[in-house]
Amino acid sequence: MKTRPPKTGTATEESISASEKFLFGGPLRYDYGFTSHEQTMLKISFLAVARQIPGMLRTALHLAWRADRTALMVVALAEIGRALAAAFGLLATNRALASLFASGSSDQLLRAALPAALAVGGASALSALLGIASSWAGDRLEPKTERAATVAFLARAARVELASLEDPDFSRLLESARFGTAAVRRLISQSIAVLTALLGLVAAGGVLLTLDPVLMPMLVLIAAPKGWGAVRSARRRYGSTMAWLQHHRAAAILAQLITQPHSAPEVRVHAIGPFILGHYTAMAEASEQEQNRLARAVVGTSVLASALSGLAAAATFAVLGWLVHDGQMALAVAGTAVVGIRTGAADITSLVNTANRLYEEALFVADLERLQRESERRAIPTGGTGLPHRPDVITLDGVGFTYPGRATPALTGITLTIPRGQVVALVGDNGSGKSTLVKLLCGLYLPDTGRILWDGTDTAGADRDQLFSSVSVLEQDFQRWPFTLRANVLVGRPEHGDDPALLKRAADYADLHPIVEAQTNGWDTLAARGFQGGVQLSGGQWQRVGMARTHHRATTHGPGGRPTHLVIADEPTSALDAQSEVAAFARIRELADRGLTVILITHRLAATADADLIYVLHQGRLAEQGTHEELMADPAGRYRASYLLQAAQYDTAVPHQRGTEPADAEFS
Numbered sequence: 293m294k295t296r297p298p299k300t301g302t303a304t305e306e307s308i309s310a311s312e313k314f315l316f317g318g319p320l321r322y323d324y325g326f327t328s329h330e331q332t333m334l335k336i337s338f339l340a341v342a343r344q345i346p347g348m349l350r351t352a353l354h355l356a357w358r359a360d361r362t363a364l365m366v367v368a369l370a371e372i373g374r375a376l377a378a379a380f381g382l383l384a385t386n387r388a389l390a391s392l393f394a395s396g397s398s399d400q401l402l403r404a405a406l407p408a409a410l411a412v413g414g415a416s417a418l419s420a421l422l423g424i425a426s427s428w429a430g431d432r433l434e435p436k437t438e439r440a441a442t443v444a445f446l447a448r449a450a451r452v453e454l455a456s457l458e459d460p461d462f463s464r465l466l467e468s469a470r471f472g473t474a475a476v477r478r479l480i481s482q483s484i485a486v487l488t489a490l491l492g493l494v495a496a497g498g499v500l501l502t503l504d505p506v507l508m509p510m511l512v513l514i515a516a517p518k519g520w521g522a523v524r525s526a527r528r529r530y531g532s533t534m535a536w537l538q539h540h541r542a543a544a545i546l547a548q549l550i551t552q553p554h555s556a557p558e559v560r561v562h563a564i565g566p567f568i569l570g571h572y573t574a575m576a577e578a579s580e581q582e583q584n585r586l587a588r589a590v591v592g593t594s595v596l597a598s599a600l601s602g603l604a605a606a607a608t609f610a611v612l613g614w615l616v617h618d619g620q621m622a623l624a625v626a627g628t629a630v631v632g633i634r635t636g637a638a639d640i641t642s643l644v645n646t647a648n649r650l651y652e653e654a655l656f657v658a659d660l661e662r663l664q665r666e667s668e669r670r671a672i673p674t675g676g677t678g679l680p681h682r683p684d685v686i687t688l689d690g691v692g693f694t695y696p697g698r699a700t701p702a703l704t705g706i707t708l709t710i711p712r713g714q715v716v717a718l719v720g721d722n723g724s725g726k727s728t729l730v731k732l733l734c735g736l737y738l739p740d741t742g743r744i745l746w747d748g749t750d751t752a753g754a755d756r757d758q759l760f761s762s763v764s765v766l767e768q769d770f771q772r773w774p775f776t777l778r779a780n781v782l783v784g785r786p787e788h789g790d791d792p793a794l795l796k797r798a799a800d801y802a803d804l805h806p807i808v809e810a811q812t813n814g815w816d817t818l819a820a821r822g823f824q825g826g827v828q829l830s831g832g833q834w835q836r837v838g839m840a841r842t843h844h845r846a847t848t849h850g851p852g853g854r855p856t857h858l859v860i861a862d863e864p865t866s867a868l869d870a871q872s873e874v875a876a877f878a879r880i881r882e883l884a885d886r887g888l889t890v891i892l893i894t895h896r897l898a899a900t901a902d903a904d905l906i907y908v909l910h911q912g913r914l915a916e917q918g919t920h921e922e923l924m925a926d927p928a929g930r931y932r933a934s935y936l937l938q939a940a941q942y943d944t945a946v947p948h949q950r951g952t953e954p955a956d957a958e959f960s
């Protein structure tokens with residue numbers, strides 16, 4: 293298994309290893325939002341980065357200002373104070389050196405230099421104290437800024453229309469912006485570092501300028517090679533990481549495949565372990581070679597940068613020596629210049645490094661800001677027309693809907709009525725549009741054509757929060773929250789909190805007590821495998837938890853005393869045993885008897901026989917409607933054909949009725 297290491301820095305087709313090619317057909321390419329930034333740092337010059345520093349600092353300032361103004365002010369004042377202390381320290385150094393290099397006895401010279409020396413010590417002590425204050429305030433600011441950004445991000449994401457979440461461009465942006473919240477925190481720390489270096493540089497440069505204008509170019513001359521070396525090495529490291537990122541991911545996948553339970557049987561029985569291990573080793577060796585190459589290159593750059601900087605320093609000191617010798621510069625000024633040039637050069641190197649990192653973080657923060665703008669544009673509107681609490685009838689009038697990016701509509705021209713207090717069954721083949729129809733009823737999507745009316749009020753312009761509050765949904769693949777059993781039921785109406793009476797009522801309804809009592813921790817059992825003390829419930833047990841949750845919502849009032857009007861049960865019994873299923877359908881009927889309107893989606897037509905009204909969908913259109921008896925009376929009907937087919941599977945007494953079923957009757 294020979295592997296060829298990539299040449300360097302760039303991810304090209306030739307740079308992949310033989311193992312990657314064989315196992316994955318090339319480098320693994322993830323298509324997440326954040327991958328769009330992976331090459332950006334390599335394509336942009338440092339000057340372009342530098343030009344964006346003011347904008348990046350402005351963003352950081354804005355975020356920090358909103359999170360904690362006091363902490364921000366402390367950081368800003370402390371950093372300005374540190375720069376002033378540094379400048380003052382340099383000037384005091386100059387004064388001390390001037391006193392030392394004057395004529396007189398050592399005693400006199402030392403005494404004369406003492407105040408300035410004390411000032412140097414005072415400046416450096418003040419700088420240290422301000423440094424502590426700045427880092428304390430920075431530590432306070434960073435988590436606050438991250439929290440503020442995360443909360444704003446999550447609040448906006450939770451209000452976005454469902455259709456937007458299914459838009460691939462928006463979900464890529466969402467994925468990328470998720471990294472932006474942590475990047476916000478780093479943006480703050482990098483901004484403080486940039487600010488520190490910038491102010492330090494201004495202080496050192498300012499003092500050098502006042503001492504002698506010729507010192508400024510000298511500072512630049514010494515710092516430039518170091519800065520160049522820092523940028524070059526950072527970019528090399530970055531390029532190498534990016535070029536090898538897919539390789540690392542591939543190796544991580546291999547390591548995971550060897551250890552995860554799912555692949556364990558084949559790994560053992562088919563002896564795939566040594567095969568994967570061989571490829572893993574080959575890929576790890578290739579990666580090591582790259583790391584060695586990178587280390588050599590970085591050392592090479594550092595040596596060159598240090599040599600050039602050393603030469604520049606030697607030249608600078610020679611010039612300083614000549615100026616002193618020629619009487620054009622006082623010895624004390626030359627001494628201060630050496631100190632100032634050294635601190636200034638360190639500030640330039642640090643500025644270059646931190647500016648690079650700041651830019652990287654800013655890319656993700658920019659995504660976060662873009663997401664915020666997009667989320668606002670795509671948000672579910674607040675407010676709107678009021679909806680009646682319990683409408684006598686919900687009417688769908690020519691409703692059509694096409695999912696974003698789909699060529700064919702999921703629903704076309706649906707016109708039907710849903711009277712209050714009835715069980716209305718929706719039946720039809722897989723993909724005929726039943727779940728889409730209930731999503732429109734809940735207000736998760738808005739119809740592209742036609743209207744949905746609650747006693748004449750169009751839900752398109754209605755207050756969507758009122759609509760949501762009036763609906764209780766038990767979806768086919770309802771959410772199995774990784775919470776306790778108690779929370780899994782009460783989350784049906786979170787605003788009612790932890791009410792034991794309501795919990796008991798919901799559990800009674802769904803016959804959940806035997807399941808809860810069988811758990812060691814009862815209601816406090818964590819329904820999530822993989823967590824300590826967490827349990828895995830069976831599909832049927834979960835379905836009862838879901839029914840209890842739905843009942844809790846259906847029988848409690850929402851904000852403003854709004855009652856639940858519509859209960860939607862989408863395949864609510866698919867995982868229940870026969871006995872539980874019969875009981876569950878009886879309980880669903882009970883809800884309608886209490887005045888709630890129930891929409892029941894099921895493929896089990898024995899259950900729909902009991903519904904007050906049945907709508908049959910076919911390829912997104914309403915194909916048949918009526919009561920069970922009416923539909924069974926149509927000899928060519930789809931419903932009748934499917935019902936008889938299902939009945940025949942259970943009851944041999946029902947003969948197969950040749951020629952009465954349509955050829956493509958599928959929803960059995």
Ligand SMILES: Nc1ncnc2c1ncn2[C@@H]1O[C@H](COP(=O)(O)OP(=O)(O)OP(=O)(O)O)[C@@H](O)[C@H]1O
Pocket residue numbers: 458695696698702720721722723724725726727728729
């Ligand atoms: N989120 C989605 N994005 C794009 N297309 C979708 C989406 N959900 C459903 N569809 C498509 O819309 C059509 C109707 O699907 P829907 O889920 O409403 O059918 P259904 O009658 O509920 O099916 P089933 O009985 O299998 O649950 C199908 O062609 C399906 O592929």
